Amino acid sequence: MADAMTGKGAERDPMRSTPAVAPSTTGAERDEGTRVRGTTPGGVTAKATPLFPHDESDKFELQLQHAVAGFVDGPRAAVEEADRVLEELTARFTEAVTQRRRTLRGAWQSADRAEGGPESSTDTEQLRLALRDYRELAERLLHG
Incomplete structure (x- = not known):
């Protein structure tokens, strides 16, 4: 190709x-x-795998839609609500990425501890898969 x-x-x-x-x-x-x-x-x-469960994503979307819908009747209150939604979403997003990193790190570090000897082809394959997963997560973060 x-x-x-x-x-x-x-x-x-x-x-x-x-x-x-x-x-x-x-x-x-x-x-x-x-x-x-x-x-x-x-x-x-x-x-x-999505970072958030589907129902949690839906909750954030509904909260933001509620803020947008309320703009005509109360512009300041709508913007304040949107700010709170984004603050909560950002905090939750940070928690989700941190947990995903912890999971990825645990997978390849536990393989290191289990072997104790020189790298085998199995170790190299596990590391290749871990690197692929790190790259996938980074690409998702960079390209949304």
């Missing part, structure tokens, strides 16, 4: 099980505007 931007053949990306291609077609596709889908090692498309 040729890269449309450089004309070169597809190169192997060590963190993906599929060849790397042009940035617009990396295997990560937008789904519903915020969720990212990626390709699993078997080539099956899978949705990324």
Whole structure:
């Protein structure tokens, strides 16, 4: 498969099980505007785990819609409500990302502690998967 931007053949990306291609077609596709889908090692498309449960996201959306709907009758109160929603959402988002990092870190550090010896191919594979998961999370944060 040729890269449309450089004309070169597809190169192997060590963190993906599929060849790397042009940035617009990396295997990560937008789904519903915020969720990212990626390709699993078997080539099956899978949705990324959302940071918030669906009902919690809906709650924030409803609170923000309520603030917007109230603007005509009370502009200042609507903006203050939107500010509170964003403050709560930001705090919850920070907690969710921190928890996800803790989970990722725990996965590869526990493999280190279990082995104790030189790196095996299993260790390297676990580290490759951990790096892939870190990159996926960072891309989600950068590209929303």
